[in-house]
Amino acid sequence: MKKNLSFLLFLCFSIFYAQNKGYSIKVDRLYLADESKSDNNHDSKIKLKFASLDNGNYFVFNRLLYGNKTGKVLAYFKNFNTVVIRSQNKLSYFTFKEAFPKGGFYKTNITKPIFGQHAFLYTFDNDVIDIKLWVAPGNPTNTGFEGYLNEMGLLENLPKNNTIVAVSILGIELDMTNFKEDSYSSVKSNLEDVLISFKEPKDALLDCINNNHQNEETLIANGEKIDLQFDYKITSNISKKDSKGKVLYDTNTIVYANKDNSISLQLFDQPNSEGISFVYSNKNLNQEIEGSYNGDQLYMERGKILDSQSCLILNEKLVSKKYNITQFIAGYEHEFGLFLIEKNVVDFPNFQNQTISKGFMSKRIYLNKDLEIQEYASEIESGNFKFNLVK
Structure with a gap:
């Protein structure tokens, strides 16, 4: 009986823990790419954040920092098949196909060796953020940041036997270990940049x-x-x-x-x-x-x-x-x-x-x-x- 109760408690805790998770970049200087392109004032900085909320019903892609005037935030409401993009003081609504006409990340003709592998560059077909993927042969992990992108439906163009070996964001190349996974208790606070009135x-x-x-x-x-x-x-x-x-x-x-x-x-x-x-x-x-x-x-x-x-x-x-x-x-x-x-x-x-x-x-x-x-x-x-x- 105690064993079963312990299992149920573990299961309930695991479900609660898995409801809301996010990925942030684990680097010493979070705004490094912005600092190289701006005068380093508060309004020019973009805080990067990627979150899967409410068991994958909602997704956040690049969360705005408070007061930001240059960045965008994208939220995907999966049950509605709707992408909402906030650009400054404007909300725009798109179907998934409208927001990602090429299916999310699509293959380019650019290749190079990276982390010891010959990789193809895949670019993102939405200007909400400058993000690219380096993809090479290997078994997809479907976990961590790669799992997040796949769950959001952005990796349909990747061949089955290929995986992400590196990510380029705002000109900085990162391997998958640079993405830190976090858990959240609140869905609304992580969607606050689009759940808004003007x-x-x-x-x-x-x-x-x-x-x-x-x-x-x-x-x-x-x-x-x-x-x-x-x-x-x-x-x-x-x-x-x-x-x-x-x-x-x-x-x-x-x-x-x-x-x-x-x-x-x-x-x-x-x-x-x-x-x-x-x-x-x-x-x-x-x-x-x-x-x-x-x-x-x-x-x-x-x-x-x-x-x-x-x-x-x-x-x-x-x-x-x-x-x-x-x-x-x-x-x-x-x-x-x-x-x-x-x-x-x-x-x-x-x-x-x-x-x-x-x-x-x-x-x-x-x-x-x-x-x-x-x-x-x-x-x-x-x-x-x-x-x-x-x-």
């Missing part, structure tokens, strides 16, 4: 939203009775988990919509604290009406005429397409916010969405800067759904 673009977005609110007009109830008819019933589940996997909420919603989703009706199982149990939206008239319902009878409590100015449109990038489902990634520009979106554009080409392009969204996974994950999944049903609205 004040100016965020303020501009908030100003746009505030202006829209200021331009809203009250919609006056006049007793008018309107027959509503919808073509689709959309049943959705929305859940959110924190960075440790704890469920923060899990709820279901029902939305009725017309063919292009320009007119929709959302019903709530229970009224909120203000007694509101439905939201009716008519984008053609820029109207939004809230109220209560009884069966198919809707009663307006309040309404407003909206400003139609769009403040935020996500820039989608194609990941894959299979049958009638297309997968995209997208990200916020004003702060870190990563989306993995699945849409049916084939059967629903005119279906409008608020911040993404047309098509019925069947799935959406959103990762925020606190590493909280929101998941949205929906099913759509065709029919003839009728309601009566009293304005």
Whole structure:
């Protein structure tokens, strides 16, 4: 029993220890390459760091030093197939293929003897950092820094019977023993250079939203009775988990919509604290009406005429397409916010969405800067759904 318990404790400790690991360069003068190219001021220095986090779900490639104005940082979110690159005060989102069009490290025609072996030079196809590999025949280790690069998917171009014998970073050649392996307890702190908000673009977005609110007009109830008819019933589940996997909420919603989703009706199982149990939206008239319902009878409590100015449109990038489902990634520009979106554009080409392009969204996974994950999944049903609205 004690033996089994000891093994379980060792296993648990090993799993925890292996969750977050990184590789730093073990040399006397970490900034030697930068010092040879700069006036040696604080803003010109780049601190090199490579990390595999949360059992290989996240990767960091060259971490920025605080206050750095010249370096870049690259983070790979493996489950999203997304690379996020920060350059000064800008976040850019790429698919893995976009970020590494040649597959990561690719072979050049340059050769030389190094550490007693005839090696080929492989260069990196992203300018985030000046890094090259010297590769020679041998058994790949798949451990240490070589294992990190392989796990990240950057060594696909290396022949099977070849291994890395040296690495050139910013003009300094290092053998693999110069990479020190460390373990970390925090994922977020090692991703802090991309899990960030930028004040100016965020303020501009908030100003746009505030202006829209200021331009809203009250919609006056006049007793008018309107027959509503919808073509689709959309049943959705929305859940959110924190960075440790704890469920923060899990709820279901029902939305009725017309063919292009320009007119929709959302019903709530229970009224909120203000007694509101439905939201009716008519984008053609820029109207939004809230109220209560009884069966198919809707009663307006309040309404407003909206400003139609769009403040935020996500820039989608194609990941894959299979049958009638297309997968995209997208990200916020004003702060870190990563989306993995699945849409049916084939059967629903005119279906409008608020911040993404047309098509019925069947799935959406959103990762925020606190590493909280929101998941949205929906099913759509065709029919003839009728309601009566009293304005």
